[in-house]
Amino acid sequence: MSNSSTTVDIRQTPQGRLGMWILIAGELIIFGGLIACYLLNRIRYPEWGMEAVHTSTFFGALNTAVLLLSSFTIVLAHTAANNMKPRKAQMYMMLTIIGGLLFLVNKSIEYSREISEGLTFSSPKLVASGKEVGSLFWSFYYIMTGLHALHVVVGMTVIFIIMLQIRKGNNLHRVELAGMYWHMVDLIWIFLFPLLYIAK
Amino acid sequence: MENGQHQQSFIQKYIFSTDHKVIGMQYAINGLLMAIAGGFLAYVFRYNLAFPGKDIPLFGQLSPMQYNTFITNHGMIMVFWVGMPLLLSSLGNFLIPTMVGTDDMAFPTLNMLSFWIFFVSSIVLLLAFFVPGGAYGGGWTMYPPLSANAYMNPNPDFFQALFSGASLMLLAVALEFVAMLMGGINFVVTTINKRAKGMTAFRIPLIVWFIDIASVIFMFAVGPLVAGAFMLLLDITVGTGFFDAARGGDPILWQHLFWFFGHPEVYVLLLPSLGVLGEILPVFSRKPLFAYKSIIYMALFSAVLSVVVWAHHQFVSGIDPRMATFFSIGTIIISIPFAGIFLAFMATLWGGSIKFTTPMLFALGFIGLFLVGGLTGLFLGSNAFDIYAHDSYFVVAHFHYTLFPDIFFGFFAAFYYWFPKFVGKDLDKTLGKIHFWLTTIFFNLTFFLLFFNGLAGEHRRINNYSFFGNVNKEPYTTFEKICTVGAILLILSQFVFVINLIKTLRSGKKAAKNPWNATTLEWVTDSPPKHGNFDTFPVVYRGPYEYSVPGCNEDYLPQNQEN
Amino acid sequence: MEHTQDNGSVVYPDVKTDYHGHPNYFRVLIYLLVLLGLSLAVFEFNLPANVAIAIVFAVAVWKIGMVIRNFMHLRYEPILIWIAVFAAVFILLAFFWGVFPDVSMVHRELAPKL
């Protein structure tokens, strides 16, 4: 019989990272399913190009840049945590949360502009003008960006909680896990951006 | 190792416990309670089918709407709230940590959260029966536009629509998926990361492999349906048009989203049960599992294949006929690895020394009954015959012949086998055997004749067949009655199980450490295992099925025994 | 930065014993921003629409690859994680391929007038 310290350590990856990867794979499939549904319909209806014109490339690009930068800061937080500098890690995490907030502010400005133009998923204007297929585009637009925004909020919450947890210098490895989730949010946006804002 | 013997309050120990065994127990109890609900629904609509219009004992009159609601919820409950918790979550929680030789799951808190989310999901599902308009009654597949328009109010306000039967069912399913995702992450990470020393990939018992493969299939196939459930929920509540043809949506998209998960789900339910067979057959044949590695390879192959066969549920949905041809080929090909697994199980018996204990009887019964279910699948997998048999009682009989042995025989086999270990008392052998024989006989009585009704053109989900000329004649009306009698007796015979359980819990003999002389790690520890499972972590020296090894004193070699 | 072990057991990788390597994050960020600029600038070059869209999506996939490899450190992970990530992509492709003929190739028809 053995002693206990070596037996549980047969592992290739720390279990937190392993679990996180599986979660990320699962999340990618959820979003991927949505994106696949969108693409299938996008190919079916070329007239959606006329609707995509109304999305604001400027805001989309700005948001992409914001998310990329916040990804950068969270990865710096991870480096700081690795170097056992909880203060510095907390600062970078705060920056990431500010990035997330900036993203949400941008997004809400965008939403309010589109809604004031009458571009909603059950827009009477679109239906009345015989463009009810166009309203389906907006359904997809809002569900995809909305679900993504929800993930942004979740990611921010997770980062905030872990920011509080590492104050005393323990649980520093969790910074990386929160970071991985944040990167996933980032890379989903990277794919949504051309899909909704550029391909017109 | 961490000492788990410190005093805990009752709530910490049995309610909000992070111990995998307690969570496994909670899942099993929740699953069995839901099985009672599902069984009661089955009794009510089966009675209605045999004697349409008559008052049903214990229930009363069944209206057509209620009939639809009951069949829908019977399907939902039995698949998602009985099959999944009993086979995947309960067995996974009990067995994975003990079999790979560790103290608990990788993420115990996540594990607890998983159960409580699952518990909430069962409440939400049952709650739907009590909202205005009743639970959803459009088939468990929830095809829109029927489900999207299920709330009859033309201008529903958001909360009215949210608390309609259809959206509550969607919410319940979504919560259940979250719970199972958490559980799945736990299972896979525990198996990969927390194995005992020496527990290499091909020394892991088959059931752990199979639960992990099932979890992976589940986690990877469920994604599109989660997205789809979100879309359908928005269709119901806020009026988007994802599945509304008038606004450019497509109802067939939901069918694809649903079955893309729905078919792999069948294998998610099947694989843990096959794992149970893989444990029980060698123990009671005193012989190694036949072709252990090949079985795993075949399971992996079928796991890959399982995500490209889904559209055989849609042969008559108006999908592209060329695709139907492809999916037909895929479906029939996937029969080969599963046939291989079953043949390997049967080959395990050859040359053995078979003891017919209760778990062994259930395991053998599973093989025999599943044979019928699996072979009738060939009829439905070939798309040309499916044109006729689709949505008929042939399908009903077929999937009950697969899912009933799978869920109940698989679970009971596991129950009778591991009960002494995890509860620490010996079940009554005679009552167990009576339970097996009654269940087997009445199960066949219930479902076998339905094949003929299906071939005669009896279609599903109808509350009264006297309307249809082809089936409103002898012998099909008698068959319906026999089926109902069988179903009632089947339900009644489960009381033998309940009696056995109560009797054992009250006055059962204390179980030995290793009553079946099995080799895997869970039998090394006490019965029941204490918090933390092992005194010292075991070290593994050999594969899991070393029975009757030549030149050995005992006829079994435990995995942790050094030569 | 090796993570495989001599006898199949490792010490728990606490943050001091570095589990994986670290790329130059700042360079990666600059690459990503340049690629973002490229996907915006593509339409200024008067390319045919299909080519432009193909480039945009190629750039998006490239960016995703950079994030997942460098920021999420996939390049330092064992093969099993790669399999998990690519299985996700494989499953989505299977889904897309199976549904494509039924949704994208069928044209919408309005309800018949009765």
Add this chain to the structure above:
Amino acid sequence: MNIFPENVTTYAGEIDNLFWLIFTFVAIAFVISVIALIYPMIRYSNKNSPKAEYITGEKKKHFKWITIALVLLAMSDFVILVVEHGTWDKIEMNPPTDGVRVGITGIQWNWVFTYPGPDGKINTSDDIVINEMESELHVPVNTNVIMELRSRDVIHNVFLPNARLKQDVLPGRTNIRWVNFTKEGKYELICSQICGVLHSKMRNFIVVDSKEKYDAFMKDLYEKHNPKPKVDSPAKVATDSLQAKVPSADSTAKK
């Protein structure tokens, strides 16, 4: 054995034969499997065989039995696939294009039948629409009947037990299926996809008439309904398609 309903179409027999073909393979497989399951239970029971052999099954000598069985299964699978693909090809992939056209439209909870006007086409302005409970669709015997299947509200399923035909109808698309009756009579047309409360009552009839009776019926029908000949002016077509863009009121009523 008469376990199917009476078969009255050109391809119903083929589907029945397909069943018996698969049944043959399945029965053989079943018998062999049951023997392979029961025999060892007796021969190798604890009583008859107190000591078990040590067979891991990984050796070729032992594993070959499974290989043989799987190859046999694959071969019978192949035969089944080839035969059933012939039937599938005939029914679904290469339907005939000439024949009498009728329209069948599912609504909650009835089948609405559409006969073509003098132009012989469905979904034009001169259609004759029969929307009554328990109504009958008249078709001629020994003629290809091309059915255009549509739905107004939810998913229904056209099920003709005697023709061995089942086809979902979905809102937003037209499925075309065909049938060729060989025997006169009155057959059921059932909805076999759950479509709401009264799904169990959704049943109409197809009446197969001899050619003479069918011609007389159509003549009567035309006299009774007096379908307007179609106006083919481009202007009319243009307004038609414009109107078609606006969805019908009830399909958006929910919103």
